[in-house]
Amino acid sequence: MFIGHFGLGMVTKKIAPKISLGTLFMAVQFSDLIWPTLLLLGVEKVVLHPELGGTRTITFTSYPFTHSLVGALVLAVLFGTVYYVVKKNFRNALILGAAVLSHWFLDFIVHFHDLPLFPASSVKVGLALWATIGGTLFVELILFISGIVLYLRSTTPLNAKARIIFWINILLLVSVQISNFWGPPPASVNALAWSAQFQWLFVILAYWADNNTQSATTGKSIERF
16 A cells, blocks of 8 residues: 555545644654664565565565554554644544554555564454555555545645645655556665655655645645644
């Protein structure tokens, strides 16, 4: 799951219009934003199978902290708590916590049986939709397109900059999704981890775009965080 996560972030904008899209993107992708750093540190591990191609190129052998169900719950509580401490908005803190947790459940739909229930769990789950690229794209595109439509209906750009930055972000997300399915496999685990750090750019661009928009319903500027 890739653009589907970001799609859900845009969908969430409809129910939490005051939260910046950058914060929503960070929340729904929080597990994957932390994961490459843990990969570089050797805390979590993958094995590359470039000969298999497609969705089977990467085997996730160990990611107990970012992609176990309990790990996702801990990250959700952490993210929501930090937001509440800063903003004192309990409702939005709950929404962001749920957004963080949503990552695990969306991954559960597509991943092969590699998602642990808790860090030391021998039981690993996943519905393996990745076995068919067509099915995976269908689910991801529904979330992604729905997110774009709802985001555009929920916000009003204040200038051309907001429109340009938003659509650049969308095009970059789509290009990465295409590369994930049909591009060359990573040259090494380190190359994979460093390229995955690129995801922070989507968060930065989302903040930039939202800083130049206002809520379509209230007419008020979006919060910077």
